[in-house]
Amino acid sequence: MGEEEREYKLTFYLGDNDYCLKKEKTSGNYVRKGSLQQFLSSEEHMCGLHKEAKQVFCEVDRSLLCMLCSSSQEHEAHRHCSIEEAAEESQPGTRAQTNPPRTGIGGTQLFAPGSSFLQHPAKEPELQSSIGETMDMLPRKVDSNILQAFHEELTCLICMNYLIDPVTMGCGHSFCLSCLCVSWEKAESTNCPLCREPAQQTNFKTNILLKNLVSIARKASLREFLSSEEYMCGLHKEAKQVFCEVDSSLLCMLCSSSQEHEAHRHCSIEEAAEESREKLSNQMASLWEKIQEIQRNLNKDGRISDHWMSYVYQHEHITRVAYQALREVLHQEEKQHLKSLEEEGPEMFKHLEERRDEMIEKKISLRAMYEELMDICHKPDVELLQELGDKLTRSERVQLHMPQPLQPQLPARPITGLVDRLNRFRVEISFTNEITNHNIRLFDDMRSLRFMRDSLCASLDPGPSNYYASWGDQVFTSGKHYWELHVDDSWDWAVGVCKESCVRKNGTLIGSQDTLLLLCVKEDNGYTLWTTAPMTRQFIEKPLGRVGVFLDADRGSLSFVDVAKRSLIWAYPHGIFNFPVRPFIDTGHT
Structure with missing residues (x-):
């Protein structure tokens, strides 16, 4: 056999x-x-x-x-x-x-x-x-054949120690949850570290059976360890089975009831180790969440840093173009405006880099603390209790003062005569063509896109939209036209122009080249501005009150204006479109 x-x-x-x-x-x-x-x-x-x-x-x-x-x-x-x-x-x-x-x-x-x-x-x-x-x-009779195999069944295949908060993948292999998280942190895919089979899910639940078996095995190891002569009480020649929580010492039962210790709070070594390991696990979970938070912030900060200087250069260009029409009277104002942009761009970029360095340093300290707790958590019970010290307090302290990514923003600088010049092309727009197609989900699509970029394992179903969307009665094929829209009481809004056929289609508008829109999207406790075709983040103050839309159909260009600040928000280059367009508005009212 x-x-x-x-x-x-x-x-x-x-x-x-x-x-x-x-x-x-x-x-x-x-x-x-x-x-x-x-x-x-x-x-x-x-x-x-x-x-x-x-x-x-x-x-x-x-x-x-x-x-x-x-x-x-x-x-x-x-x-x-x-x-x-x-x-x-x-x-x-x-x-x-x-x-x-x-x-x-x-x-x-x-x-x-x-x-x-x-x-x-x-x-x-x-x-x-x-x-x-x-x-x-x-x-x-057992050590050589069963106990060794039993120990292997309860061993994490990554750290090769007893399983802590064990989880079992679909392939049947079990790991410490903390080890699996660390293994996957820099991996390109979430595969089993042993057999490389892709994980069918990443939201694991603790394997209670394995956790209980590990607890039993630890207790058995502890009893064997404490029964050795080295850990016998020198005074009473009895096994040390009691942990004094006041002076963190191991005692025999007779010592625990002595005059020196009788007023202290005692518990079994098993209970003390289990409680300490539970505290360590909680701190590790908290540290890991902070690591993930700082990584999300780094991802967000990285995207901003990648586009910031490019955005500043583009804004310099559109500012120059706007001032060309007023060159003779606005030359001095233009110089001051461009000088401010040249100074603010590198200065803010420097702050972005400094904040990124702070977040990287914070992540390193959080990770070091996490690995320190993970290391002590794997130690035998007695070593765990003896080396625990102030590590839990240090762990809580290192999680304070989490650096947040900066939100760079250019001030809305007024351009003399801008709104007055545009008002010469003022037209009144009637928005009587309400869009009932529920697939027009600009803001939900935007939030879903941003959410998925920040989380590898997240999903977001925003549900049905609850906004008012409409296009204007007029169709523009030539000429210059300017109109203003009031958006002050909206939490989300979008204004601009679109090709008439695009609003009759099912699906999203944010990726379409037939829509030229300025969007204000509510995110967390703030707002971000975007323009479509292509999707571009606008690092500028949110306009309050009215937004002006200037359409030059002859040149195929479109501009957005902050009416209250008399400043330029964004201007598309000439030739961005060559088809008839209708004014478009989409708002969510409070």
Whole structure:
């Protein structure tokens, strides 16, 4: 029979409860069910008064106690020890054969159902002998074939430590969630780090079964570690099983009830390690969210930096063109305007670079803190408690003062005579042709596009639009025309011109070359301006009140004006269109 076809089963009985550790061929899973410690921590055997596990044996009245009961007035003068030690100190003897014996590994006779060796002294010696022989045989018969495989099942295939917050991918491989996040952070695709199979989802849930098994394995390792002579209490020669939360020291149960420590708050080492690991996990989750936040800010800042200087140069160009019509009287104003642009462009770019450096430095410190916590989280319980120190406080401190990306903006500088000159071409536009096509979703499409750029794993369904959209009655094929639109009470708005056929089509307008629009889109707590054909971010103040639209159909150009500031927002170059156009408006009113 091959190794993979064997079934190993270790069974020992305590009272009427069976506990087993087995390897099954069909499932390939390694399941440990119980231990003496788990049995004693069940609700049935919890202290009714203090709701704590009974881990102490009173040698005077031979009863099981929790640690608080053992230091009470009734029992403080008695001699106590752990249940495991009481069992080890018992002498072998004979017991009444009231029930047929059960047999464990190697034919060892184990407990009969219904027996409890600590509460039945007459049966104690032989029962304890059976337990001792069985537990002595466990490492020899199991370590080499089952325990190693069991340990591997609970090991993260990235960090090669016990799984922390384990998640299982569709391919069946399991990893620490933190390890998987770090592995995918710079990866081009979200594949399994082991078999490279693409992940079917990235929103994983904790594998509770694996998490519980890891907890059991850690407790077993801790008990084995604490039972070594190195960690025995030098004064009482007992195992150190208690953690003092005041001075962060390991104590035996007798030391914990001494005058030096009796006023301190104690708990088991297992509980202290579990609580500390939970705090570490929470801090890691918080740090990771901050890392993702800073990365989103870096992405946003990178896009702004990439286009900022190009935008400034373009604005210099359109400013020069606007002043050409007023060259003789506006020459000095033009020089001052362009000088300001030349100074403000590099200055703001310098600030953008400095802020980007701040965010990169912040990300590095957050990442270093995250890796430090992840490293200590993987340490054995005792090392974890001894090295924890002020790391949680430092983690909280490093998450303060998160740098945010700058929002550069050119001031709206007035151009003398601009609005007066345009008013010579003033026309009145009637918007009576309301567009009922619900597929006109300028602002929802814009927000969806921006949202998806900032998040690899996000999705946004804005639902149906709730805006008023209409095109004007007039169709312009030639001449110069200027009109103004009031947008002060709108949270989103778009003004401009469009080819008549494009508003009759289904689908979005933001990618169409047949629409020349200025859009104001609400984002988070602010607004951003955009122009279409192509989509271009406008780094300039949001106009308040009225927006002017100047159409030169003969040259195929279009300009937008901030009427209140008497400044130019944007001007398309000549020849941008060569087809008849209608005025267009789309607003969302409060």
